[in-house]
Amino acid sequence: MAGRAEFSLQGRQAFYFALLLAPPLLWLGIVYLGSLFTLLLQSFYAIDEFTARIVPEFTLATYRQLLTQPAHIDIILRTLLMAAAVTVAAAIIAFPVALYMARYAGPRTKAFFYVGVMLPMWTSYLVKVYAWRLILAKQGIASWGFEHLGLMGALDQALAVPVVGGPSLASSYIGMFVVFVYMWLPFMILPLAAALERVPASLLQASADLGARPGQTFRNIVLPLALPGLAAGSIFTFSLTLGDYIIPSVVGAPGYFIGMMVYQQQGTAGNLPLAAAFSVVPIVLIGLYLMLARRLGAFDAL
């Protein structure tokens, strides 16, 4: 069965190989790729305005609808901005954790940290979202905390800020932002820690040896070499935020996000083509982001 690394397959081996690969390949090919393909196809169909039925003819009308209606553009921009903000915040918070884990912790502490980051990552998604609903609720822990710290005034001011504020933390963009950052934080920490761990100690010593103070070594050596890790983590935070539809509906302001739009359009609105078109947007955005990251040399140090 699993033989040596082979570079050409002949006869019997090829047969066994095909036998092994066929079931999973067929499954993924038909069930998964097939579904993706029908989705893409749907995005090129359109809803007949009168019968509200899907007209299976190739057209760009749905995409036009997507890109020309100002409400739709709003939705896309809103989601994009949130994704960007979450990515930046997650990177900042993740850095000390990843740095400590990768370079300063002893073997036992490091294992403790890895488990400590992994467990929340694998804990039920819904449970975590719900937990934040509790925390951010009007009489919940967050309010209690702000009150006791005497920061109620500051909280009210923050909530009064137009656009990002709201009636309460649990129904404002600020609250949503916090939840997003919390949810994706482990996805930023782990790749970052992996990248930081790969920096050879001799590079840091060489930098110090040549006269750089710790701050300079950090800026000139650690940060550039951590960039691939940051890039990898940011792809997660970016794409997860772009596609999420549950968090905005549980915690947050009335404005629509891409994910919510997709969910609503395929459900109550019955407009599968539009939902499909909307779901293509995150893919395109992520693709653009990857290209930008590569152009900026985020993957150079690899």
Next chain:
Amino acid sequence: MRSELPRRPSWERPSLFTRVMAAAGLVFLHAPVWVIALYAFTTEDRTYQFPPPGLTLHWFEVAFARDDIWESMRLSLLVASAATLLAIILGTLAAFALARRTFSGKESITLLFVLPIALPGILTGLALLAGMRTVGLEPGFWTIVAGHATFCLVIVYNNVVARLRRIPPSWVEASMDLGARGHQTFRYVLLPQIATALLAGGMLAFALSFDEIIVTLFTAGHERTLPIWFYSELFRPRERPVTNVVAVVVILVTLVPILLAYYLTRPDEQSQGS
């Protein structure tokens, strides 16, 4: 193995800022889950008042008496078991096929095996829905299982292929050299090695399936898995602590396989026999 660390020179120790922020980050990650556990015991059932006015085990009783919870739990367990079984079979087959061979098109196939977890869940969910509509399939138990199995098999595949790649090819050659046929090599040499990886992958897949909501909402139709039950309860104004009780149960049920999977896949000395 040295258990003590060499003392670092004073100019290489982490700054206080780094240490505090690292600890704070870790606490930030864990605190919300403890909060949920706390709320499972509160006496107040309409709001999320903090501090809780009182503590009680009443809600656990209420939760255990609710039939809809048990129904959903049963469904989730069944779905997870079916999806995991499917995932183990398909994932292992794929792992054996792709572990060492190179052939034209390997890169694209490897990419295919990454897509289900790389693409946003909403895309997978919507795609499956579109696919179902196109072939006229009604959403139900098996569509849920199919959706779960798709990304669960990727999890199993990743675990098994990583372990397979760590087995030196000389082991298989040694086995053949000593006269073992294909299936014997598999049974006596390879299977014991991948057993833990298989187990770990299976458990991760189970936990993932049990907890899945994003794709399931698209493929479930009228069926209610436990996460779907949970999601619908989120907006109910009454008996809130019951939801928390269920949350605590879910955490515990998924915690065990996760931890076990972690301990099974840590690189250990056993697998390095050369």
Next chain:
Amino acid sequence: MPRGMPRAEPTVDMTPAIELRAMRRAFGSVVALDSVSLAIAPGEFFALLGPSGSGKTTCLRLIAGFDQPDGGTILLDGEDVTNTPPFARNVNTVFQDYALFPHMTVQENVAYGLRVRGVAAAERAQQAAAMLDLVRLGEFGARRPHQLSGGQRQRVALARALINHPKVLLLDEPLGALDLKLREEMQVELKGLQQRLGITFVFVTHDQGEALSMADRVAVFSQGRIEQLDTPRELYNRPQTAFVASFVGSANVVGREAAQALTGRDRAFAIRPELIDLLAAGEPAADGHVQCAGEIVDVLYHGASSRLRVKVNERTTLAVARSESAGGVQGLATGARVRLAWRPDHAVPLRD
């Protein structure tokens, strides 16, 4: 003389470039350096020689500042730097893995030491280019480290370490990763560079041939202590301990009791294989020479100089080297009985 005391001292009125006093460093229960003291004169080409685990690398790292001793002091140019971080010490290091920054070009790597001191860009570029010319890599400024060969990378590491004009250059196993031919070339180049620059070079190696050919003085390390600190010639001809005798030039070491049996004198000694003569059948030993007989247990043909191992008694097997021009090992086979002889003054008495 107590162990660990350097045999040759720099001139009294010159401040040593580097001075270590009773340096101690332990990692848990493993003692890496056990109260080591030495003094290196300015302008010396100094070697720290020893097998792995002997403490030589720990010693180098302590001088550079990447580690702090548990006890003792380090003085650079008379100044106590024991608690000074590496970026504040006037020494620079060439690392064993070269430690070139992968995300910077060769020129940026070399200019790094100036950059962190706030030197302006134009000035930096100029100095870096000059330094690259010095190591004959003038055309390679725009390349990245991964595009260079091992030998080229080492020269970049050298240039980078020299840009700050340090008083002392530390080199950690500089020639280890190079193949034989390149190694020999680099030996000559390093020696020439040091003489031109006139600064102190301290390098760590486990290769005694390297140490002997390049260094002015060598400190031989074993198990955290300096066994002997001497010029290469003295180390080779007059090893003081059994370890030095066998590590540097692989001499035969004859312990006390065996020496008693062979020479009648109760003193351990070392004798170089090439200084033992093989007597032809019937040939008498020269006057005053020590002689003995034994059985050949091993014959190794090495080309220019071959080796025999001869068992002369229960505990003692002597290695005899014979050049090809003197007959090599022709006609000699395992099991044959032979007679050996050597001059008594070629036997170097050993401590303990």
